[in-house]
Amino acid sequence: MVVSALGGTMSGDVEPTSPEPIRALATVPTLGVLVDLDGTLIPIASTPQQAQSDAEVASVLRDLARAPGTCVVVVSGRPRASLDDRVGGIEGIDLVAEHGAWRRDERGWSPLPLVGTPPDGIERTLAALARAYPGAFAEPKTWSVCLHYRRVSASSREALVVEATHAIRGWIAQHPEYELLEADHALEVRHRGAQKGTAVPWLRERLGPGARLLALGDDLTDEDTFASLDEHDVAVLVSPSERTTRAAARLEGPSEVRALLRWLARARHRAVAHRDVTIGSSDSQPPPPLPRRRAAVSPDDGPPLVVISNRMPDAAPSGDARTRNVGGLVAALEPALAARGGLWLGWSGRARAGQHRDLAIDRSVVPARASFDFEPRWHELYYNGFANRSLWPLFHSLPERARYADDEWAAYVEVNEVFAEAASRVTSRNGTIWAHDYHLLLVGAALRRRGFTGRLGHFLHIPFPPLDLLETMPWAPEIVSALLAFDLLGFHTRRFAANFLACARELAGAERIAEDALRVQGRVVRARAFPLGIDPAPFESPEDDEGVDEELAQLRTAMGDRQLVLGVDRLDYTKGIPQRLEAFARMLELHPALRGQVSMIQVAVPSRSDVPEYAAQRAAIEALVGHINGTLGEAHWVPVRYVYRSYGRTHLARLYREADVALVTPLRDGMNLVAKEFVAAQDANDPGVLLLSHFAGAAEEMRAAALCTNPYHRDGMANDLARALAMSLEERRARHAELLAMVHRTTSASWADAFLSALEG
Incomplete structure (x- = not known):
């Protein structure tokens, strides 16, 4: 990992096994240690109330605070009473509570x-909302x-997050x-002035000139602390897995943090007693953090491929569907990037004033990742706005x-x-x-104006209008x-x-020179x-x-012999759910x-809260839905769930297989992968019908075998749906076989x- 001001110079290399940055802290005259509590000193628990400190934490902090020239500050997002209690x-030791809003010396x-x-x-609003979601x-x-929503069922989390975010x-x-x-299973509304980074100047002022700082933390709010350090300080991420961070090193968890702080206390006592820390002694070697290799990027040795998207993929698979923010794009691009030694660049998901020029690069994961924070106004004007x-x-x-x-x-x-x-900071001038x-x-x-001469491609995942x-x-x-600055423009369809x-x-006055090519200002641009x-x-x-088995068994019982029509869509006005x-x-x-x-059954996946x-x-x-059920339903039958x-x-795969008909009827869509997922999930001996x-x-690929409909024609779609429900087994099998081959x-x-073959060829 490396942190760089986009206009500045990146750091040099640090050997992967070198403990020197940590060991050097043992002998500095004045040292300040800023350490987070939950997830850093003590393990994360299901609720803040369940997370407790223990005698070992007290012993480690007390011994370190007694070391000569050492000041220890626990920096937490907890309320001050809760932090005081633990x-x-x-x-x-000193305390900083509520992300810096309160300080205790x-x-x-x-x-x-x-x-x-x-x-x-x-x-009051969030408390009322929480009462509607158990946990x-x-x-x-x-x-x-x-x-906090860690104890909310996985299936309900996204709905809660969307409502709360709205x-x-x-x-x-x-x-x-x-x-x-956005924290780990939590959403926090926080005053912009109350952030953990404010603890750094507060501590540095108390320690005086020449003091060095060590900061340890596990979550995104600790990045504020890391960002406030200077080049002589040391930041350590506490995490069992890698993620993009400003920290120079990583420890696995609280037990490793305690071991490091225990060593540091012994080493600083020994440094005063012996005026040195003997490199070969057992006390002198710290439990090695897992240093993250710092690698500068020059105009000639950048990765051969850089992918840019608005949001970053997850660093590791997550059980929380909400965190899979790039969807199928991740599965498609990560293998290609890994094979080429490439890098993925995007927004970190955080908005912090004045930090967008800090570029965090993590080369310890595959593929490598680079990210930066947004200015707060960009989310509303650029993302939600234009x-x-x-x-x-x-x-x-x-x-x-x-x-x-x-x-x-x-x-x-x-x-x-x-x-x-x-x-331009993470790729060579002639890369891709x-x-x-x-x-x-x-x-x-914008890249061409900066002198980039390599291959440039763009893929549009939504339609392009006439x-x-x-x-x-x-x-x-x-x-x-x-x-037209790109060399290759990709679209889902020929249209x-x-x-x-x-x-x-x-x-733009471009000249058409082939079915899929234009000439503009002496360059050839292809669109395919x-x-x-x-x-x-x-x-x-x-x-x-x-x-899933239990839920689907309950569904079968509720359905009885009735046929099932299924719609699965992200909640978006382009999906045509009301028309359907x-x-x-x-x-x-x-x-x-x-x-x-x-x-x-209409599944509406929460979106864009x-x-x-x-x-x-x-x-x-x-x-x-209420009107339809109230008008057409019976005591024994609910038309729409x-x-x-x-x-x-x-x-989803199991639910798709239960359906007799899938309604995939957007008003307009770039592709719509639900149609392909439904086909793949079917039992070939008794497949359902895709109404597309x-x-x-x-539809450009599937029109020949899917049953296609016009979502703007209510009566026509109604009759097409009736036809799908009545379709013979022989016809369903034939259509499905053709669709599955296409998938x-x-x-x-x-x-x-x-x-990539077309772009790089």
Whole structure:
């Protein structure tokens, strides 16, 4: 790992087994130690109340605090009473509570002077929300409130997070002095001035000039402490696995932290007694942190491939579906990056003022990762603003939902410039860069302006609109011209590629020289279709799961002999969920014999909680479900079951197999991998029917064998659904065999290989 100011110089190499940075602290005249509590000194527990200190922690801290020239500060996000209760009685140590909002030295507790509204209002909101989710609770503090959900069932976590985030973002909009922090199974609303990094100048002022600092911590809030250190200090991440961090070294967990601090106490006592720490003695060798190799990147020795996306993939697989923020893109790109020794660059997910020029590079994981923090305003203006309120609706052919604001466009330009600057720091000038999706349409041009001469590719994961729609955007010519800085532009379908080619001719004066190629300013730019696929194996043979088995057994009992129609979608207005529900209800009106014989399950996966349009979409869907059930349902039969939650892959695969018909009917979609997952999950002897929108990108590949429908035509979709439910076994088998062959032919791996072969060839 290396931390670099984007305009500065990176550090040199540190040998992977060298303990020197830690050992040197034993002999400095004055040393300050800042150590986190939960996850660093003591193990994480299910609730803050269950996490307790012990006699060993007290002994280690007391001995270190007694060492000559040593000051020990426990820095925690806990309320001061809770921190006092656990370590306040240890002689000689100081405390920092509530992320720096309170400090305790020999004179007692004193508050950090902060200005703003106390968080009482959002505390009441989060407490009320927590009562609706068993296992959740809100922890109030002076200048923050933390919503804990570690004990909430995995299937309900995402819904809770989305609801809470929506409430928090709304409150923060009225109280900009606060920010949202995403911690381990917790969301915290915190005053921007109360952060752990404030403990560093407070301690340094007390210790005087020349003091060295050692900081140890395990979570993202400790990165504030690490960022506040200077080049002579040492930061240690406490984590059983690697992640992107500003720390120079890593320890596995609390037991290793205690061992290191115990050694440090002995070594500093010995240094005073003997004026030296003998290198060969048992006391002199610290329990070795696992140093993270520091590697500078020069213009000539960067990784051969850099992938850029708005968000980073997870450092390791997680059981929490919410953390899989890049979805199928991870499975497709990680093997390609690993094979080429490449690096993945993206936003860290954190927003902190003044930190975006710090680039954290972690080469200890495969593939290597580089990330940076956003300025707080970027999330609202760039991400929620231009990306998701301008580009997203327009590119999905819904121009009436798009809005255009000059400040949001300016933020979009600014963030693309920052991505380009970061990319230029981690790649050689003639390397290969592959950028992804609608967040980064301008990054290629920004890289060219910085002198990048290597191969540049871009893949758009959403549709590209036709010319007459794109022209409604005030900055359409700028966007098209910027895209022409790439060498290869990838789209899910031939139609999307053709739309871009037409726009490039009209808006940027590009010359069409081949079916998939343009000439512009002496360069050749290609635009081609690369349909993204899935890895079918996990859906064909899902893992056993007793909880899933039990839930599906209950579903079969509830369904009886009725047929099952299934919809699975992220909650988004482009997915056509209201239109689908109306078509289902219309089918029951047009075909009354089906009443009581078929039920629908609509799974809405929580999404984009802080964009108001999505909250309105959810409310509309829930009202429509209630209307349908109230109007058409019977005491013994509920027409529609609506589920607002996320499912893991195993659960989805098993649910797909239970369905007689899958309704994949977006109003417009780049691809829609649900269609391919459903096909892969079917029993070939008795497969279900895929009812697919003409306007899903998947329809270009699957149209011949899927039953296609028009989601804008309610009666037509109703009759198509009735036809799907009545389809013979012979026809279902024939359609499924053709669809399954296509799913195996175009996979996530073959997609990545095809694009990179075209880009690098």
